[in-house]
Amino acid sequence: MQILITSKKLLETIQKLATRLYETHPDMNEVVFVGIQKGGVVVANDIVSNLQTLHAPKKIQYGQLDITFYRDDIRNEIHSPDTMNLPFDIENKKVVLIDDVLFTGRTIKAALDVLLDYGRPAKVELCVFVDRKEHRQFPIQADYVGVTVETKSTDKVKLLNKEVVLIS
């Protein structure tokens, strides 16, 4: 196991992402933030808490999305679902999806499918903490990237205890 991003760098990167998101969307009224279960929610919690500080006293709209029932590998393995919580209407809103690691793009494809069953957003953006760019299987790119890393396709990249680690 190798540490790719230390907890100090992780904290800085989260702050940078939050600042960029806040600068891009000065009018937060029309924007909602959605973390993808589970890893994405861990990152999203931190990003949204930074955004909330910047935006106080007004409230940031934040929800959590679970893709379990929309996975394309359901016949190989049944996964237990996580909590789905979108406590707002996404119709005509700008939705910023937040995930921890962008790898093949399949999770994001499923997340878009889930999202569209809740309404028709005006725009969907993607914010990821780590981008494993060279392994994409779908034409999906992130609008906000924390760190880009070079990995082998067999590697696993995980967020563990506020650090990003690579397991070969």
Add this chain to the structure above:
Amino acid sequence: MQLSTRHLLGIKNLTKEDISLILSTAGQFKEVLQRPVKKVPSLRDVTIVNLFYENSTRTRFSFELAEKRLSADTINFASSNSSASKGETLLDTVNNILSMKVDMVVMRHSASGAPHFLAKHIPAAIINAGDGVNEHPTQALLDAFTINEKLGKLKGVKVAIIGDILHSRVAMSNIYLLNKMGAKVVVCGPPTLIPIHIKEALNVEVSYNLKETLAWCDVANVLRIQLERQNQVLFSSLREYNLTYGITKEVLNSLKKEIVVMHPGPVNRGVELDSDVMDSKQSVILQQVENGVAVRMAVLYLLSNRKN
């Protein structure tokens, strides 16, 4: 996480972990049912046949809706308008249906053990939707889901199962489930409708006194008097049954606490439950029906990966 079984034949052979997994998954499916699009694509490559050899409204609709909400393809079979009425055996009927590439079979049958028989002989996943006087596992699961939703737990909850225990597969499945999950169970009804050795065999308490039982319990699960399964006279008249074991608003009001009233349906209004009890806020009968869809979605979803 996976179930320990590839079929749902009864609660008897489920583990406590299986039951918890089904109930927690059902909770997530209940959220799906509140969405603008009440449907997920999980079972879009799965074909399910609903094989109903016995009449059903709620269970059949509930399964069919659950299947559709999971995007499965479904075929409905009712024995009255099929080749079964021309003398075809159960196994032949099912093998014919399976040769049309069906992955899962939901079956209700008047013979106890019919789904167990099928599970031994065909490769599809079998879900028991009620077999004779044996089990009705999805009803017990939706009852448990409803109790948990209402009271926040199953462990230690006092449940009275009231009425025709002798002919009731709902009672059997409920007793198995509640015992496994640590609830306390009392069965109550006229002596002629309670099996003699039930206390020793199934580890439940027996009471013949309705009022005492209601005063004890947190939940009263009231069963239907199954006139169609009674080939001998087990009580004098429906009127007498109502006077002794029927639940009235007066009895409920005389209790010190507000208990939850459940019924698997269909209700004989004025026999086991008075109309004003059924329509009162203590009754969760319609919530049970609503939860039934989410629970059946969970069962189908969790069994669907063993696709043939």
